[in-house]
Amino acid sequence: MLKNIGILFGFEWKKIMLRKSTWITFTALAVFLLFMDAAAYFGTTYRDGEPAETHAQAILKDKENGRKLSGRLLDDTLLGEMKAEYQKAADSGQEDLYLHEGFRQYKTVYQAIRQFSGNRDFDLLTINEDRLYQTRDAYLHRLYEEFGLTDREMSFWQKKDDKIEKPFVYQYALGVEYLVSRDGAYFPCLMATFFIAVCIGILFSEEHVRRTDQLVLCSRFGRKEVYFARMAAGCGVSVCVTILLAAVSVVVNFLIYGADGFSAMAALYIPYWPDTVTMGLLLLRMFGLLLLSSVVTAVFAMLLSEVMRSSIGTMSVVIALLFLARLIPIPMNMRFLSQMWNYLPINLLKEGVYDLRLVFGSLTTWQFAPILYLSAAVVFLLIGKRLYCRYQVSGR
C-alpha cells in the first residue's frame, strides 16, 4: 500500500507544481515577506530636518556595540556604567538620549532590560542589580494575575524561574529575538496560510469541478490510496513552502541584525517567559511549531475542500477564519475559550506561544500545541477520508 501511495504521491505533487497559481502565489508572498522583513533596514533618521544616519547605519552601529558587550554579566558593574552614561546623556539636554555616543553603546542592553518591567515605569537611574531582578519578578507576578493562573501554575513557573541563573549574562541576539518574539514566525505563518488557502485548499474540490473524480474513484487505488497520497502531497508542499518562507525571514533578519546569540538565555529577551532555554532552542521550537501549524492548516483546508467542493468557498472560509482569529479577542476570564482561541496557529505564532496558562495542570504551550496540532490533523484526516470514500458521483 505504501509503495502505491508513494507512486501516487509523485503525481499529486506534480499536479500542484504544474499549476501556475502555485508559483505566482508563492513568489508574491515571498516578495511581500521579504519587503516586510527588510523594511526596517531602509529609511533615514532626521535631526533638526537634516538626515543624520540611515537605518542601515544605525543597525550596524547597534550591532557592533551589542557584540562588544556580549558575555558581560547584567550586574551592578554593567548597570553602573550604563547609569553613568545615561546621566551624561540626560545632562547634555538632548531629547533623544541615544544621540549621546556614550549611552548609545548600551542601547541594546538598555532595550533588553527595559522589557523586564514590561516597558513601563522603568527608571535606569534608580536601578541596581537587585532592583532589576525584582522589577522582573514583579512583572512576572503581574502576568500571573493577568493570565488568572492558579496557585499550582504559579508555583510551576516560580520553580522554573528559580532555576534561571542570575545575574543574567548579556549576549547580543537581536536577529534571533526578531524571529522568536517579534513576528518572525507570525509573518511566515500568515503567508503560508494564504498560500494554503489559495493553492492547497483546491486539491479535492478541483477534482469534483473538473469531473476527474469519477475516473479516480472507480480505479483500483482511487479511494484510500489516492486520498492519502493527495493529503500527503498537499501537506508536503505546504511544509516546503513554509520552510522557504521561514527561510526568507531568517535570512533577511540574520543579514540585517546578525546571526548572533543562539546560546543567549531566552529570559533576557523574553522576560515574560520564565524558562532556562536558550534563544537558539526557542528558535528551533518556534519553527517546529510553524511547520506543524502548516500541516494542520493544510489538512483542514483539504478537508474543507472535500466538504465544500468549491475552491472559492474553501479559500473564503480559511481566510475568514484567519481574520476572525486575529480580530476577535476573547477575554482572559473566559479561560477555556480564550486558551483554545490562543491555540489557533495564527494566534499561537503571534504571541500566544508565551501564554503561561498550563493545560492538564502541567503542559506548557510548547508541549501541548504539537500534541493538539497532530491530533487535530489526524482527526481532520480521518473525517476527510470518510467523506471522500463515501462521495457519490451524481446529478451532473
Next chain:
Amino acid sequence: MELNVDRLTKQYRNKIAVDRISFSFHEGIYGLLGANGAGKTTFMRMLCGILTPTHGSVMFDGIDVSAEEYRAGLGYLPQDFGYYPNFTGWDFLLYMAALKGLGRRGGEKKAKELLELVSLGDVAKKKIKTYSGGMKQRLGIAQALLNDPKILVLDEPTAGLDPKERVRFRDLIEQMGKDSIVILSTHIVSDIDKIADTILMMRDGQMIFTGSRAEVPEDLEAFYLREFAS
C-alpha cells in the same frame, strides 16, 4: 465471467432514476440504448461503484462492486470525462496507470502501446489543454483500456470522434468484447448496430428490452424508434 445486477434501484427524493433492473452480463458487447434522462448514466455509475444504489446489488464473479478487487478489473469512460489540463497525455496515462495499480514499468509500457493505438503517440508529450475534443476523447478511451479491463463501461464513447476514428474505435471494442464484458451506452444507434452482441434499451429507469442482436427483428434504428414510441 459473470457480472450480475440484481434488482438495482436508484431513487432520488421524488424520482426513480433506475428501477429494479436485474440482468446478467457475460463476455461480449452490450449496447445500451436510451433517450436522454432514461437512466443510462445512473445505471452505469452504479456498475462502476461511484454511485451507491438505493436497493439491489452489483457483483462480478461474486465480488461486490464496492471492493477494490472489483475496481481492479474495471475500465470506465464517463460521458463527461475530466482531465488535468497541465498534464501531458503521457503523464495522464501514467497517473491513471498508477491509480489502476499497474506499477511504473507496466504503466509506461501499456501507456505507450495505447497512445499509439489511439493515434496520440506523436502528441503524447503535449499538454492535454492543447488537445482537440476528439483527441481528449481518444485519451479517455486509452485510459479506460489501461488495465485490460474485464468489465469495460463506456458512456457515449464516440462523442467527438470523426467518422474514421469511429470505425477504428468499433474495431477496438470488437476485439475487447471477445474476452471482456463491454457495456456501451449511446443514443447513436449506428455505433452499436454492427458490433453489439446484445441490445439493452432503457426508458424511465426501466429496462424495456433485452435481447441478442439476432432477436431484433428489423433494422435496429427502426426497432429502437418503435420501442420508444410505444
